[in-house]
Amino acid sequence: MNGDQACAEGAIAAGCRFFAGYPITPSTEIAERLARRMPEIGGAFIQMEDELGSMAAILGASAAGARSMTATSGPGFSLMMENIGLGMMLELPCVVVNIQRGSPSTGLPTLPGQGDVMQARWGSHGDYGVVAYSPASPQEAFDLTVHAFNVADRYRLPVFLLADEVIGHMVERVIIPPEKEIELWPRKRPANGPSTTFEPFRADPDDLVPPMVHAGEGYRLHYTSLTHDERGYPEMSAEAHQRLVTRLVEKIRRHTQELTLFEASQLADARVVVVAYGCTARSAQRAVREARTEGIPAGLLRFISLWPFPEAVLRDAAQGADALVVAEMNLGQVAREVERHVTVPVHRVTRAGGEMMPPDPILEAIRRAANGHRADERPSA
Amino acid sequence: MNGDQACAEGAIAAGCRFFAGYPITPSTEIAERLARRMPEIGGAFIQMEDELGSMAAILGASAAGARSMTATSGPGFSLMMENIGLGMMLELPCVVVNIQRGSPSTGLPTLPGQGDVMQARWGSHGDYGVVAYSPASPQEAFDLTVHAFNVADRYRLPVFLLADEVIGHMVERVIIPPEKEIELWPRKRPANGPSTTFEPFRADPDDLVPPMVHAGEGYRLHYTSLTHDERGYPEMSAEAHQRLVTRLVEKIRRHTQELTLFEASQLADARVVVVAYGCTARSAQRAVREARTEGIPAGLLRFISLWPFPEAVLRDAAQGADALVVAEMNLGQVAREVERHVTVPVHRVTRAGGEMMPPDPILEAIRRAANGHRADERPSA
Amino acid sequence: MMNVFSRIPLDLAEHTVPRGHLFLIRERCKGCRMCVEFCPRQVLEESAEINAKGYHIPQIAEGRVSECVHCQFCTLICPEFAIYSLEVAA
Amino acid sequence: MMNVFSRIPLDLAEHTVPRGHLFLIRERCKGCRMCVEFCPRQVLEESAEINAKGYHIPQIAEGRVSECVHCQFCTLICPEFAIYSLEVAA
Amino acid sequence: MPPTAIEQTSAHPLDRIIRADRMPHIWCPGCGIGVAMRSYATAILESGIPEEQHVVVSGIGCSGRVAGYMNIDSYHTTHGRAIPFALGLKLVKPELKVTVFSGDGDLAAIGGNHLIHAARRNVDLVVICANNFNYGMTGGQLGPTTPFGARTSTTPYGNPELPFNLPYLLAAAGAAFVSRWTTLHPRQICEDVLYAFAKPGFSFIEVLAPCPVGFGRPNRIEEGLDEMELYRHRCVPADGIPLDQMGIDLREERPIYVGRLIDRDLPPYRLQVAPS
Amino acid sequence: MPPTAIEQTSAHPLDRIIRADRMPHIWCPGCGIGVAMRSYATAILESGIPEEQHVVVSGIGCSGRVAGYMNIDSYHTTHGRAIPFALGLKLVKPELKVTVFSGDGDLAAIGGNHLIHAARRNVDLVVICANNFNYGMTGGQLGPTTPFGARTSTTPYGNPELPFNLPYLLAAAGAAFVSRWTTLHPRQICEDVLYAFAKPGFSFIEVLAPCPVGFGRPNRIEEGLDEMELYRHRCVPADGIPLDQMGIDLREERPIYVGRLIDRDLPPYRLQVAPS
Amino acid sequence: MRTEIRVGGFGGQGVALAGYLIGKAASLYQDLDAVVTQAYGPEARGGASSADIIVADGPIDYPFLTRADVLLLLSQEAYSRYRWEAHADAVVLIDDGLVTPDGGDAPHGIRATSLAEELGRRLFANVVMLGFFSRVTGIVERATLEKALETTVPPRTLEMNLQAFALGYESSPETEPAA
Amino acid sequence: MRTEIRVGGFGGQGVALAGYLIGKAASLYQDLDAVVTQAYGPEARGGASSADIIVADGPIDYPFLTRADVLLLLSQEAYSRYRWEAHADAVVLIDDGLVTPDGGDAPHGIRATSLAEELGRRLFANVVMLGFFSRVTGIVERATLEKALETTVPPRTLEMNLQAFALGYESSPETEPAA
Numbered sequence A, B: 001m002n003g004d005q006a007c008a009e010g011a012i013a014a015g016c017r018f019f020a021g022y023p024i025t026p027s028t029e030i031a032e033r034l035a036r037r038m039p040e041i042g043g044a045f046i047q048m049e050d051e052l053g054s055m056a057a058i059l060g061a062s063a064a065g066a067r068s069m070t071a072t073s074g075p076g077f078s079l080m081m082e083n084i085g086l087g088m089m090l091e092l093p094c095v096v097v098n099i100q101r102g103s104p105s106t107g108l109p110t111l112p113g114q115g116d117v118m119q120a121r122w123g124s125h126g127d128y129g130v131v132a133y134s135p136a137s138p139q140e141a142f143d144l145t146v147h148a149f150n151v152a153d154r155y156r157l158p159v160f161l162l163a164d165e166v167i168g169h170m171v172e173r174v175i176i177p178p179e180k181e182i183e184l185w186p187r188k189r190p191a192n193g194p195s196t197t198f199e200p201f202r203a204d205p206d207d208l209v210p211p212m213v214h215a216g217e218g219y220r221l222h223y224t225s226l227t228h229d230e231r232g233y234p235e236m237s238a239e240a241h242q243r244l245v246t247r248l249v250e251k252i253r254r255h256t257q258e259l260t261l262f263e264a265s266q267l268a269d270a271r272v273v274v275v276a277y278g279c280t281a282r283s284a285q286r287a288v289r290e291a292r293t294e295g296i297p298a299g300l301l302r303f304i305s306l307w308p309f310p311e312a313v314l315r316d317a318a319q320g321a322d323a324l325v326v327a328e329m330n331l332g333q334v335a336r337e338v339e340r341h342v343t344v345p346v347h348r349v350t351r352a353g354g355e356m357m358p359p360d361p362i363l364e365a366i367r368r369a370a371n372g373h374r375a376d377e378r379p380s381a
Numbered sequence C, D: 001m002m003n004v005f006s007r008i009p010l011d012l013a014e015h016t017v018p019r020g021h022l023f024l025i026r027e028r029c030k031g032c033r034m035c036v037e038f039c040p041r042q043v044l045e046e047s048a049e050i051n052a053k054g055y056h057i058p059q060i061a062e063g064r065v066s067e068c069v070h071c072q073f074c075t076l077i078c079p080e081f082a083i084y085s086l087e088v089a090a
Numbered sequence E, F: 001m002p003p004t005a006i007e008q009t010s011a012h013p014l015d016r017i018i019r020a021d022r023m024p025h026i027w028c029p030g031c032g033i034g035v036a037m038r039s040y041a042t043a044i045l046e047s048g049i050p051e052e053q054h055v056v057v058s059g060i061g062c063s064g065r066v067a068g069y070m071n072i073d074s075y076h077t078t079h080g081r082a083i084p085f086a087l088g089l090k091l092v093k094p095e096l097k098v099t100v101f102s103g104d105g106d107l108a109a110i111g112g113n114h115l116i117h118a119a120r121r122n123v124d125l126v127v128i129c130a131n132n133f134n135y136g137m138t139g140g141q142l143g144p145t146t147p148f149g150a151r152t153s154t155t156p157y158g159n160p161e162l163p164f165n166l167p168y169l170l171a172a173a174g175a176a177f178v179s180r181w182t183t184l185h186p187r188q189i190c191e192d193v194l195y196a197f198a199k200p201g202f203s204f205i206e207v208l209a210p211c212p213v214g215f216g217r218p219n220r221i222e223e224g225l226d227e228m229e230l231y232r233h234r235c236v237p238a239d240g241i242p243l244d245q246m247g248i249d250l251r252e253e254r255p256i257y258v259g260r261l262i263d264r265d266l267p268p269y270r271l272q273v274a275p276s
Numbered sequence G, H: 001m002r003t004e005i006r007v008g009g010f011g012g013q014g015v016a017l018a019g020y021l022i023g024k025a026a027s028l029y030q031d032l033d034a035v036v037t038q039a040y041g042p043e044a045r046g047g048a049s050s051a052d053i054i055v056a057d058g059p060i061d062y063p064f065l066t067r068a069d070v071l072l073l074l075s076q077e078a079y080s081r082y083r084w085e086a087h088a089d090a091v092v093l094i095d096d097g098l099v100t101p102d103g104g105d106a107p108h109g110i111r112a113t114s115l116a117e118e119l120g121r122r123l124f125a126n127v128v129m130l131g132f133f134s135r136v137t138g139i140v141e142r143a144t145l146e147k148a149l150e151t152t153v154p155p156r157t158l159e160m161n162l163q164a165f166a167l168g169y170e171s172s173p174e175t176e177p178a179a
């Protein structure tokens, strides 16, 4: 099963019963699999007229109570940005999958890239918190899709699965656990039924997440993309805006630890720590292994979550290290975040995309780092 | 004249003869003024069916040889992202104005914000270089619009004017210089006419910018949003991609100094440097003045260009300072960039938007900074 | 050109005529005069009085108080949910 | 149901018949057989020969070499810009 | 008898179905949106379908504010995206009556693609379009229904574009039911909304509404009332008039056709089902 | 006489108007796009308008690759945005003949809004739509013209959606000229493109084209040739048939109407001009 | 010198125009700097509306009101909202046909809307108010405000605008009796 | 143990399926790990096409070929492109109806396409090739490949697929004479 198909199966396993999408290489296989599978299990598959519509439709489905998903790649992700902002504002849980290809623009439709990491964080206008996961195998595409739905429901927001073409199209064994072994977190729901005092956007102070009410449940609720108060009514004031936007950012930031997923390998004694994610982490794994055979004490910190930025685990991993190597298939998007949090030299290994980064350049960077070379100055504009 | 109108007049003064837009508060007055003015001077004004169309239309106009512009606010800017990427890929000069309002989503349509700074940098998928200017008065809206056209033509890309609702709607005296006093940089054009060996995407090694050819000039050129070689032909290879994308980023990064605009006031002896831009800089100006009356040696570094990030002037300004204060109407977008480049404590003064940040909180931050308080830990997720 | 709107009063004429009593939520009214102009019985007129927002509210025209046939057209046509008539028990 | 396509051969029949000579850019051909099927004179047939991409290219059918009337339909219908006929001086 | 004050009260019979705590609404004096909304509100009450089963979805615009004023489950989404949002909602809970209420700009300019595709699919939605011939919310710009030659803030020299004939467009796109009325026809709007509630597939109800501030003034229709008078004089039943004649023109001599324009049975959209 | 090899050559008479250095193109064996493109190429040569004055703009898709193969000024833009890009270009240089060549998905799905609005404005563009009833490029998914019940990779149980009747939609939106042909009609396509070059306003030429890989195989039309045969048997001149009957259905008994469907004089889009 | 002026009313009363005219008169026709800002209600018309003008004899940094020195109030809502945010001794001008001042307050009143209605168009109440403002405060002169009117309003309405201005300027600037 | 296998041809030859079947047989029905990756041509069909399979007895990190140990080549283009990127002593299998090997090279040849055509559908050339591959290399067994076919291809085509496989498996694995 390839990563796309695994992602589709993950959605089904997570209880997703609404998929709206628009074909785009290399994500199309997700839609194609769900087109076949959804009708088998009583779920909804609809191919929309464009990605704007796809994104809006999964938000509507979420508002009605469904777990919903869409899948796309860079160009479609760009088109979804406005309605991703809507999902953030209305706090509608759903999952948005981006199987990254060579960007910008139409770029390299069939070839891999990891260039949409910063876009996932900042692509819609304004401030809001973001959660994104990046799988390194089809199995993980399955697992993280399930997890993304759980996180979406717990924190009430669109969650991103940022995979890449290599993972999406690579065929590997995927084990789908039996239904009862799959942990599903419930959507946060109000304790009581409709009442005149219920405020749909009053968040619990402990987690900053308001319980969610669906259409047709008798609450007569109002959701608006305008700045709103706790009742959900538009309120055009700086105070209401500050309260709302801060909460949207803080509800994620405050849970950074719970939201962080990573894999550390051979970090205990590592002097050179390689940071990588998605497909690139597989090459990094090999580079680290080869470095070890050369006697270089290298280790790998694989980010599984990219947003909120896993700064604590990064700082921990950097603690004993002399240098970091950040390998990624873009021109240094995660590297620039890494640089904000550590004081040791950061060696960037970057590729614009078009083919999976091979282990060699990473190995070379490890060697350079181990020999105490200065990190290349590459200030990012 | 308000900032929107000044921007419109700036476009006309810059020789812009094509405007395509879609109304959105608080940018609408730009369209409205150009709807009246363009027909007076033989230029084209067209209101498109949406912002996707507006952005595509100004690219087409640029391809035909015109100076072209669109204007919008956050939601429309989000919708333009895919075609902004197209403009970056095809290297089509044009100007995109974003009069920022309270974000995210529909937010506060009539009230100010500065929340789209990071979006301007990262909003479309993939890597590419970006230039953005932020005016602090209607006069500057005029001046920077002219400048934005010049930069767009010299470096061949869509250039952003990132203003805010305060500047857009604020009415102040604007002096429009006589035509011959306005400096216009020519679009970079090929030295020779059509020939079989001409390669439209072969950049000069010194500035990385290929001279531009327009439709109807006999070159029979091909522009594609796919990764392309120097002939402009699609080339689906990692090498071509690396070459192209690196150039798109480097052609801007390499010219950071030329592209940087800033205003320094009272920095010579400043121990506390306030960094601000757009409308917020006006409050910062007052806060600095008041701090000085209290005997605090404060100064103001006003960023006029936001992208490429003015890191060199920032580092210079931070040199003698004990602390920085970054004031902005978002939750710390420029502050996080500032933190990457300086070692002194950075005090963030943030507001989600909805009203112009008043001088008081900035003054207070200056006082705190002067007293050696620790900068608040506010790691941004 | 046949006039669509004219249907309403036509239909009404065929029924026994009920009577209506009018109510107004004063602060909702924006003085648009729709109720005044489209009342088929000319029951209403603009008053000199203005509400807190500065709009002239309607009043019942001289001698027309019992002319209201509770056709509810004022109720239907008021964009402000401000005026309505209730049927008076015959 | 009147057949639109049938117009072409019909029209042709009314003219004095020219003659055509065929050319093929072998490596462009993808063996789709459009030229073969839609030649109104059955001049062409699929050959056993395959080009570098593995496609069977067309050939002139047994005894049909002089049947080509230079109607150019093969030229027009070839999606590959591979085959064309030129008029032979009569 | 001298003129009498009307008896003052603080509640309206419809207050239970509108958000009375948000009244007065933001619409200008003479704006027609309120009339269109109350016709919809009345239809809900008369529908026999419990209020809890009704959902309204709006885009952005003056007309888009309707979602914020209806006291039912209501969604005020982004500009142009009400239809796909409503579609997602409806497909998940087909038992709900989902109505889209928005403006001509929202539905037919930026949202035009969703409009024609929803009509094509014949999704079971009721769309009420308050057509005021311009973008009211942003201050009276050209819209896709602005008549040729009309003045707006972005066509100061007269509109150079031809407008959509919305019923014709919707018919060509595939809608099952299309009607047109004006705010002078609150009863007919209500009736047709009720009819559309009961009709499977995609229904589109165009309601011409005055926007004196945005469209009226620049075109010498100073007050809402003046536009209503214009409707009174020029509305004509559409019976038998071909759809391509349904365009609206400001020129005095042209009638405005109103009535039920399309009512046909086409298979309504059904999700794919796997053969068992 | 035994079978004869055809004389081999390395150049084609059209090589000067196509980018011969990029041949063979990427299209599959039996794909119809090449035929549609050559008909357009021929029209350029026959138009009498210098080749330098022709511009082609495409979106993304197999059909969208046409821009990359035409040896004229050519723009391969983003998915769905060819029309507004072309519009901007045309308004700046009205002396150029700007043609949009793209697919059914590009023009009528994601690009649907621009299509209807350009038609409404009656902008002076020629749009050639290669309609192959599916998204070829991405591997044969449902498109807005896929017939009801047809199988595609995203409608494995049969398409539950009704397709657009494109000529009807374009007529309702406001196009000045609309015609439909198939890849079996290269001469007619060429003629109509020539006619459209000369006609002011918005022209739309729909060219039905086989996509054996994406649409054909799942629907038992194995080869491009088979679809051409189907055209041969079912194409019927549209003379007198009302536009709402122009829908294409796969069921055997339904004819496919071809020909010039709309040809009318509507004011073409002109930029606003200030009275002097 | 920095003087902060607020004009308040509801949509449709020409509040924005009044603010604009003050700013234009000051910055283009007098030797002053001025900034005009405006509080929009919701995107649409019909809500509360206000315009603020800062007039100063040098560059203006913070362009908004911190505390008003002068108020021109055309609606009760505006009065309740803005009166007590302003300096207690601010110069307060009201349309006293629309505004009933609070007990203890003694603003300068003029029946601007009624006067404008008498002139034929209630829309000119703002200009009446401007005349009144010029007369009472003297911050911006009659001549420059009239010049601003001339260069701003449609020519065909100029005459009536000037009449409205004169009505305001010439009405006696009496203080409302403190109720 | 890490074995790198590449299948090359053009679109429509079932290259991807062949790769998939090898991977599936190895990872699901044999005690091996496997990754299958695929080089797409441009988004459309009809260009060059290849599929790579890494088979290993433990977790696979880098999932792509570094240098092929085994090649299955179904077109001349694929041969020219891939043959000399592979190890010089790689096991090379070609459809020798379509591929003419370079001088000095001695791949294992089978007329896969012709055989498939004889069977009735040239589309089955890939499966013929699979049988041949299993027989020549033994990396993946006949039984597991047949099982992979059974669980993958549409039931109505299974019979013909198995026949094609057998054709390939049973044809004599002769080496092409070095030309």
Ligand SMILES: Cc1ncc(C[n+]2csc(CCOP(=O)(O)OP(=O)(O)O)c2C)c(N)n1
Pocket: B022, B023, B024, B025, B051, B075, B076, B079, B106, E060, E061, E062, E063, E064, E078, E079, E102, E103, E104, E105, E106, E107, E130, E132, E134, E135, E136, E137, E138, E143, E211
């Ligand atoms: C993406 C985006 N673009 C533009 C706007 C600005 N905008 C808000 S409402 C509107 C037009 C509304 O027109 P219409 O739908 O006709 O509603 P009306 O106000 O006339 O009732 C526009 C352009 C927006 N909110 N979002």
Ligand SMILES: Cc1ncc(C[n+]2csc(CCOP(=O)(O)OP(=O)(O)O)c2C)c(N)n1
Pocket: A022, A023, A024, A025, A051, A075, A076, A079, A106, F060, F061, F062, F063, F064, F079, F102, F103, F104, F105, F106, F107, F130, F132, F134, F135, F136, F137, F138, F143, F211
């Ligand atoms: C924004 C965006 N979404 C999706 C795609 C993927 N995509 C490329 S072509 C295409 C469909 C093309 O269909 P059509 O226009 O009918 O052309 P055809 O390939 O059938 O000729 C799609 C969905 C894309 N490139 N960009």
Ligand code: SF4
Pocket: C020, C022, C038, C039, C040, C041, C042, C043, C044, C067, C068, C069, C070, C071, C072, C073, C074, C075, C085
């Ligand atoms: S109910 Fe009818 S008759 Fe009575 S006031 Fe209203 S409109 Fe007039």
Ligand code: SF4
Pocket: C028, C029, C030, C031, C032, C033, C034, C035, C036, C057, C058, C077, C078, C079, C080, C081, C082, C083
């Ligand atoms: S229709 Fe309503 S808002 Fe208008 S005047 Fe009558 S009561 Fe007032």
Ligand code: SF4
Pocket: D020, D022, D038, D039, D040, D041, D042, D043, D044, D067, D068, D069, D070, D071, D072, D073, D074, D075, D085
């Ligand atoms: S030119 Fe006409 S007759 Fe000759 S081979 Fe071609 S199609 Fe046949």
Ligand code: SF4
Pocket: D028, D029, D030, D031, D032, D033, D034, D035, D036, D057, D058, D077, D078, D079, D080, D081, D082, D083
């Ligand atoms: S039509 Fe062209 S591609 Fe097809 S078989 Fe004939 S020559 Fe070859």
Ligand code: SF4
Pocket: E026, E027, E028, E030, E031, E032, E033, E062, E063, E132, E136, E137, E210, E211, E212, E213, E214, E215, G044, G045
């Ligand atoms: S601007 Fe127009 S549409 Fe909006 S509320 Fe006012 S009158 Fe109504």
Ligand code: SF4
Pocket: F026, F027, F028, F030, F031, F032, F033, F062, F063, F132, F136, F137, F210, F211, F212, F213, F214, F215, H044, H045
């Ligand atoms: S996939 Fe279809 S449309 Fe695309 S090239 Fe192949 S046959 Fe043509």
Ligand SMILES: [Mg+2]
Pocket: E061, E103, E104, E105, E130, E131, E132, E133, E134, E135, E136, E143
């Ligand atoms: Mg409108």
Ligand SMILES: [Mg+2]
Pocket: F061, F103, F104, F105, F130, F131, F132, F133, F134, F135, F136, F143
């Ligand atoms: Mg297609």
